[in-house]
Amino acid sequence: MLVLGVESATQVAAAAIVQDKQLVAELFFNTRKNHSQRLLPMIAALLAETGLEPADLDGLAVSLGPGSFTGLRIGLATVKGLAQATGKPLVGIPTLDALAFNSWGVPGLICPVLQARRQEVYTALFRWQEGELCRLTPYQAIDPVSLVPSLKSYNTPVYFCGDGVAPYWEVWQQMGPQARFLPPPANLSRAAPIAILGRKRLQTGPPDDLSQLKPLYLRPSPAERQSR
Incomplete structure (x- = not known):
């Protein structure tokens, strides 16, 4: 099964093709160039x-969020x-699932x-169980300082990844040796996990309804907030 995956939830723009369990090709740019200029080319x-x-x-797979409101709209429309x-x-494919797949x-x-x-950061907790990535908590937007106590309560190593690692480095350090950090490349969203997870979804269940498929926003967009 040949599947194209597209990632545009952060400043990363990426596209990848997987065939069965093999990554065929991936293009990746960690730049601030507008996704509307980048994705189709x-x-x-x-x-x-x-x-x-x-x-x-x-089949096709796209990063669904949470993430940049504009980036998600562009990626999904494309x-x-x-x-x-x-x-x-x-x-x-939820963006946090694909990011956790880097681990x-x-x-x-x-x-x-x-x-x-x-x-705030967008986050959820995951664990590998018998070769499968399992989500343990709901997706949420939360103040990092408020997140730390709940993470410490697990009394087990917590591996951080994502573009929210560096800005809140001192906050995560409050966890002491319990806080672990994946290599820097794992902090960047990629299209390959989107394509891999998308392939699995397409093999095991029905595709999404195009008319109903929307970005996964964890809070109202700026336009929605202004309309209230």
Whole structure:
């Protein structure tokens, strides 16, 4: 099964193609260039480099959030348009799940943290169980200082990853040796986990309904707040 995955929830723009259990190709830019300028050319370049046409794909996967309101809208609109044009099935993958997937096989708890502005992070707790990534807590936006006591209560190593690690480094250090940190590349959202997790979703269940698929926002967007 050939699956294209797209990531645009943070300042990272990435696209990847997986075939069965193999990563075929991935393009990745950790820059601040607007995703609306980057994503379509990136997907076109990825397909051209692999000698594939959109019709060759068996499915599509897109990062669903939480993350940048603008980035998520651009990514979802781009992949929805591709799904409508090709008739290929599409699934949305939560961004925190894909980020936690960077910790493949790590023992202990995995705590991806993404910057959420307003002195908060988006997060959830995960653990690897018998080769499967399992989410243990709901997705949430929370003040990092408020998060630390609950993490300490587990009395087990907690592995942090994500772009919220560096800005709140001193906060995580309050956990002492219980706080562990994955290598810097694991802090960046990637399209390969989106494609891998998307492939699994497409193999085990129905695709998402294009008309109902929306970004996973954990709090109102700026436009929604202004309308209240």
